[in-house]
Amino acid sequence: MGKLLEVNGPLVRARLPQVPNGEQVRIGTLGLVGEVIGREGQEALIQVYEGTESVRPGEEVEALGHPLSVELGPGLLGQVFDGIQRPLGRLLEVSGDRISRGIQIQGLEQARVWRFQPNPQLAAGMTVTGGVCLGAVPETPTIEHRILVPPELSGELLELAPAGEYRLSDVIARLDTGDHRSQALTLSHRWPVRNPRPYQQREHGVAPLMTGQRILDTFFPLLKGGKAAVPGPFGAGKTMVQQQIARWSNADIVIYVGCGERGNELVEVLDSFPELTDPHTGRSLMERTLLVANTSNMPVVAREASLYVGVTLGEYYRDQGYDVVIVADSTSRWAEALREVAGRLGQMPVEEGYPAYLASRLAAFYERAGRVQTLGGNVGSVTLIGAVSPPGGDFSEPVTSHTKEIVRTFWALSKELADARHYPAVSWRESFSDDIAVAARWWAEQIDKHWQAGRAEAMTLLTQAEELSRIVNLVGPEALSGTQRWALEGAMLIKEGLLQQSALDPVDSFCTPEKQFVLLDLMLQVYHRGVELLEQGVPVQELLGLPILTRAKRCKSDYENTRVESLRDFAKEIKEVFSQLSEEYAGTGKPSG
C-alpha cells in the first residue's frame, strides 16, 4: 500500500517503495487500474488506464504483486474485451452505456463449465515441461482449446484429472516442481502482456496467408507469421481491407485490436463482426474471432496496453499450434499514446513530438510476429497486420516511415485510387512484399509454376502503362504506336479484370488462389495474343474493339470460385477468337473477303 502524491492527467506519482517497474496497481477509492512505468527513489510513476478526474493526492495506492497481465484459458474466443481484458458486454451490463471507472470484472467467465479431455499420452510420474499439452476442451465447435503447462513451469506430473466437466479454477493437474513442492494447475493461467511468450525456435515462413484478395495474395503476398502494414489516408478503405482479411483469411484465429480509432468506426466493427459468417465453416465468424477495443471513455494511454493485450492473446493460441492473425487498428493512435506519455514525463521529443524510442517500440511490437516451433513441439504462427493512419495521408511522417522499415509487406492505400473508385485502393506503385520468392515456391507447388513470371509481367505492364499515360496526357493518344496502345489495354485488363475486387460482390468478395492464377493467366494470354496479331499487321483498333475484352474483365464476377474449369474453357474460346482474326489477316495484311 502507498499514498498518492500527485495527479497529472493519466500519470500519477505515488509513494510506493520497493514496487518494481511494470507492476499493476489499483488507485484510490475507485480502484482505477494502473501500471508502474518508472521509479525515482521511494516514488513510483504510474500510468493509469482509466480517467483520473476526481482522484486526489492522499488517496491510497495498492500494488497487486504482478505485472499488467491477462488471464489465458478457454472462453476467450467470441469475446469483446476492453484494453485491459475486461469483457465489454458485461461492463456495459453492469454500468450502462457510460462505463464507470474502477469496475473489476475478470476477463474470463469463472462460473462456466468446460468439458476437459486429458491428453491420453500423459500419466502420473512422467516429467512435463512448459508448453506440454495436458488435455483439451472444445472452446467452440471448430476450435479445440489446448490446455498447456504454463511456459515457466516443469516437473513431475503427480496427477492429471480424468475427463469431465471443470470450471476455470478447478485443479486439472498437479506437478512436483522440485523439493516436493506441489503446484496445482487449472484450466487458465496469467501472463504479463509486455513479455513475449517463449517458444523453442523461430521457423522460416513457408506459406502465404491467403486473404482471397487478389491485390494482396497475387501481387503483395504476406507469409503466415509475417508482418505487414496497411497505411491509408482517411477514407481510403482501410476498414474494409481489414474486415476482408478478418473475414476471409485462412488463419485459425483472428484477433482484431481496435486501438483508439474513432468511436463510430469501432461501433461499426463491433456491430458488423458478429453478423459475419465464417466462409470456411459456415458458422459465426465470432467463433474464431476475438476483439480488443478501447472504449472511448478510456484515456489515450490505455491504447498502449491494448496492443500488448491483443498480441499476448495471439501468442497464446500460437502456442497451441494455431495460425493467428492480429489486425491492429491503428498503430498511429498507439504511437500517439506513447507521445502523450513521453510529453508528460518531460522526455525530449525527437520527430514531430514522438520520443526517440518510437522506432524501437514499433520494432519490438512487430517482433512478436513469427512462425515458431512452440515449447510443446507444435508449429504455430502470429501474423501481425498494423493499420497506420498518417495525418494528411503523408507517408513520410514518423510512424509510417519507421513501420515501412520494419515490415516485410506494405499495402499502401491510395486516396487517388479510392477517389477513382478503384477498390481495394491498394497502390501497386507504393506497396511492396519482401517475400515474393517464398510465396513463389508455395504457388509453384500448390497452384502453378508460372505464377512468379506472370505476376512480374503484370507488374511490368502496370508500370509501363503509367509511363504511357503520362505521354498521352502531354501529347494525346495519337503519339502512341499500336503496340503502346495495346500495352495500355493490357494494363487495363490487369486493373479491371484482376486488381479491382469489390468486397460487396457476392461472387468476387473472395477469390481462391486457383481462380486468382487462372484470371492472371487469362489477362496475360489476351495481351500476348494481341501482341502477336499486332506483329502480323492487324490494326490496334480491331483489337480494341473486340467484345471479348469486356467479357474478360467481367470474368471475376461471372465465374464463381467453384467454376474454375469453365474459366479455363473461356480461355480456350479467347484463343479461338484471336486465331480467327489471325487467319482473316493471314498473308493479306487486311481481313479476307
Ligand SMILES: Nc1ncnc2c1ncn2[C@@H]1O[C@H](COP(=O)(O)OP(=O)(O)OP(=O)(O)O)[C@@H](O)[C@H]1O
Ligand atoms: N474492397 C472494396 N470493395 C468495395 N467497396 C469498397 C472497398 N473498399 C472500400 N470500399 C468503399 O469505400 C468506402 C469507405 O471504405 P472504408 O469504410 O473501409 O474506409 P474508411 O473506414 O473511411 O477508411 P479509414 O479507416 O481510413 O477512415 C466503403 O463504404 C465502400 O463503399
